[in-house]
Amino acid sequence: MSLSNVIFAIILIVALGFFTRSARRLIRWLKIGRPEVRTDHPNTRTGNLLAIGIAQTKILRDPIGGMMHALVFWGFCVLGLGTMEIMIQGLVTGFSYSWILPSFLYLPYVISQELFAVFVLIPVSFLLYRRLVIKPARFRNDPVHGGDAVFILSMIGALMVSLLLLFAMEIRTGAPTDGRVISHLLASLFSGVSPVTAHVIARSAWWFHAVLILYFLNHLPGSKHLHVLTSLINVWFSNTSGPGTVGAMRPMDLEAENAEQFGASDVEHLSWKNLLDGYSCTECGRCTAVCPANITGKALSPRMIVVKTRARLTEKAQLLDLMQGAEPTTEQVAVLDHKLLDGWITEEELWACTSCRACVVECPVSIDQLDIINELRRDLMLMESRFPEELQPALQSLERNGSPWAFSPTDRTSWAEGLDVPTMAELAARDEQPDILFWVGCMGSFDDRAKKITVAFARILQAANVKFAILGQEESCHGDPARRMGNEYLYQILAKGVIETLDGYKVKTIVTFCPHCFHQMGKEFPDLGGHYDVIHHTEYIEQLLNEGRVPLETEHGQRLKVAYHDSCYLGRYNDVYDAPRNTLKKALPIIDLVEPVRTKSRGLCCGAGGGRMWMEENVGKRVNVERSEELLATGADQIAVACPFCMTMITDGVTGAGSNVPVLDISEVVASRLLASHA
Ligand code: SF4
Ligand code: SF4
Structure with a gap:
């Protein structure tokens, strides 16, 4: 073993030791949460992992930013193999997978490394540019980790640059090109570099890359990029008790549960999965960007619900670690009393939620923000009788x-x-x-x-x-x-x-x-x-x-432009998007079915769900007005709904906008087309 192998072995052991300590601490903190079984329906969970985690289907709902993130993710998966090789090289000088792989496998591996280094570098540059120059609305006012995102992206960029530099310098030292087109092209940019200098640069790039990976690994547990380690695990454990219960609220056994606490006022009342959600949040803000409450100026931001849950867990868990079971001091009591509810998340945020599930559907790592809101509402209602007087x-x-x-x-x-x-x-x-x-x-x-x-x-x-x-x-x-x-x-x-x-x-x-x-x-x-x-x-x-059982008029009458408004509890809760549209098309053969800007799984809530039907809406713009304006902007002659709550909200919104466009339930559209003898 050479001296450099020994030095690297020491660095590796220290880095893995620190990482293991951090990982064990995070797992210990998760156990502060309530136990919950999340191992049922393993096939559905594995399917979710493959679709949402590996194929990145949810993040790709955002075609540009999503593709950039997906490329970084897939690049990391492929480059993980190269990282293993580099770690072994640190212990065994000159190690290469070519020692153990046949050439028909080794060659694609080598090419994949340089290719994916570029694939990662391009989106990382784009994401950095977007954060620093474009600054999309959902990244503005990122109070928690905006700087960390830039730091992490810069670190990933540095990893890719050092890897590509290493590949190029290896070629300058006379290593076989092995079909490495990109490395060969890069090496040609350094044609004036002698083989000896190239060797020094290659070794420096190798050390820089290897040590930065180990630093990166240890930076993750305390950063917003902890999701790099937890998001796949989170997707597997996400809310999916089978297709029948998508969107269902957590059942409560009122007799069996701890009678001293219903719902959650602090992190120990939430489940460990709610806390894992906190670890897994990428703080991308996709949930907040689709939240009807946030869009219309209310205090609620689903991203901040998750971020604050994680921050409170960190605050409380660090204190419990420090106390080691001892009696708290006065200052420590103040921290213990700084509960998630009130200390971090206000009543105002919680009651602004329409339970529309847009945040849950949008989250690329399958976080359930609504579950946390529901648990906190249960505490407000059942433990403290604190709720809007309306x-x-x-x-x-x-x-x-x-x-x-x-x-x-x-x-x-x-x-x-x-x-x-x-x-x-x-x-x-x-x-x-x-x-x-x-x-x-x-x-x-x-x-x-x-x-x-x-x-x-x-x-x-x-x-x-x-x-x-x-x-x-x-x-x-x-x-x-x-x-x-x-x-x-x-x-x-x-x-x-x-x-x-x-x-x-x-x-x-x-x-x-x-x-x-x-x-x-x-x-x-x-x-x-x-x-x-x-x-x-x-x-x-x-x-x-x-089945041809509804006797409809055969006269088609006037051509109509109809906009259909998706109900949250029909669409996002139960995936019923086609039946209302198909029914409209069948009942009104001469129809132009027009879609508002936000439609189907991205349709904007009418504002009535989550008990909001019975609450005042005094802050910001009214959700139903925002939605009605979107529907009217389609230029529709009629607006169709499939929910009596939506009917009330959209009718009010349309009337408030000074429009006389009729709002009809789908059954009314069909009934209006019944043969005269049945009407
Ligand atoms: S359920 Fe709807 S209203 Fe509630 S936080 Fe999520 S997106 Fe916002
Ligand atoms: S909860 Fe999900 S969608 Fe919202 S910021 Fe976190 S990762 Fe993004």
């Missing part, structure tokens, strides 16, 4: 009337007068079962505008000869609004009551036009033992149209 009447009404609006249950069927719609009780009395239960929902039962949707859908069902029934006065809110507001206790009482009613009638298939009911009963009821086939009315009408 929510009080809705919560009281849910408790007393089984609806967030103060209507009597006896009014639930007023819309059905004269329509000959049977109830489940009436069918049961005749020992009959309907094909479907039409779940009307609270808005469809009580809201004057939404009742017109209810009637339109009932007419379609009757025209298509579907045997259906409603629960009538036995229907009651399933508690979704309470759950989204953070009141899990009230939610579970209401949901269990509904499940009991449904099971009492042996209900199997439910059709509803409310995406919140659709999501809640279809995707979240299974956690409470309610298992039903729940279909949204747009999917059901599409199916009826495909």
Whole structure:
């Protein structure tokens, strides 16, 4: 072993020792969080890892910046092999993979190294240019790690330059070119460098590169680029309990959970996965750039929710490490009391969230920002009774009337007068079962505008000869609004009551036009033992149209330009994007379906979700106004929606904009085309 091998071995051992210590500390800090099982559905998780982690499908949603980041990632994967070779060279002088690889494998390896060094250098230069010169909106006011991003990008750039310099100088010393076109070209730039000087430069470049890699490895655990180490792990453990529960809220066992704490006020109440999210955030700001609350000037930034969670974990964990179980001093008590809720994240931020899931869908490393918001809301609601006073009447009404609006249950069927719609009780009395239960929902039962949707859908069902029934006065809110507001206790009482009613009638298939009911009963009821086939009315009408069961006018009438607004709970929560559009096209053969700027999985929320329907919106621009303006900007003759909440918000926004463009539910569009004999 030469002296340089010994020196490198010492540097390597010290660097790996420090890295191991940092990694163990980070894992220890994760254990401050609540335990949570995240090893179910291994195949789905591995599929996510391959698609989101390796193929980088989510980051590529941003075609330019995404491709640049993906190239850096793929480059690092390929260059990792070269890094191993360099580390071994430090211990065994002159080591080369050519010693162990046949030439048909070694040659592609050699070429891949120089090629990917360039592939990484180009995007890194672009990303540096973007950070320092272009400065996109989402990077401005980066209060936490803007400087670190530049430092890391510069370090990656230096690694690539030193690698390419090493390759070029090796060629100047007379090493075989081995098909290395790029290195050969670079070497020709240094034609005046003698082989001896080239050897010195090559050795210097090698040492610089090797030591910088080891420094980089040790810089990562304390930097925003910790995600380089954790993001693939985070993607594997991300929220995906199977396709059926995408977007479902974490179930809470109110009896089994620690009765002293519901929800989270500090990091120890969050799960270890929420804390791993903090480690994995790249601080790219993609989530904040699509957040309707942030876009319209509210205090909420989903990026900062994650960044602050990580900062609080670091603050608290460092203190606990220091205290080693001893009694805290007065200063230490102040740090312990500086909780995530209030100390870092304010109530104002939390209540601004519409639960639209745009942040979750956009995050390239599958972080669930909404999960943290929901847990903090649960603490506010259940532990501290701190919530906007406007929510009080809705919560009281849910408790007393089984609806967030103060209507009597006896009014639930007023819309059905004269329509000959049977109830489940009436069918049961005749020992009959309907094909479907039409779940009307609270808005469809009580809201004057939404009742017109209810009637339109009932007419379609009757025209298509579907045997259906409603629960009538036995229907009651399933508690979704309470759950989204953070009141899990009230939610579970209401949901269990509904499940009991449904099971009492042996209900199997439910059709509803409310995406919140659709999501809640279809995707979240299974956690409470309610298992039903729940279909949204747009999917059901599409199916009826495909079967030729809906008698429509054959006259096409006037050509219409229609803009469809995606509901969050239908689209981002349940991936239903095509059925509403297909239904529109089938019902209106002469149609120009136009898309607003933000559409489908990137569609902007109407502003009503997450309990916001019942809250004032006094800060910034109203979300529904922003969205309505986007829809009107398409020049549409009609706006179509598929959610009664969206109906209210978009109608208000359109009216507020001084427009008289009609806003119609998809069932109303179809019902308006029913043959006169069925209309
Ligand atoms: S769920 Fe929607 S409103 Fe809430 S933080 Fe995410 S993007 Fe913003
Ligand atoms: S949470 Fe995800 S999308 Fe948001 S800043 Fe972090 S990595 Fe980017």
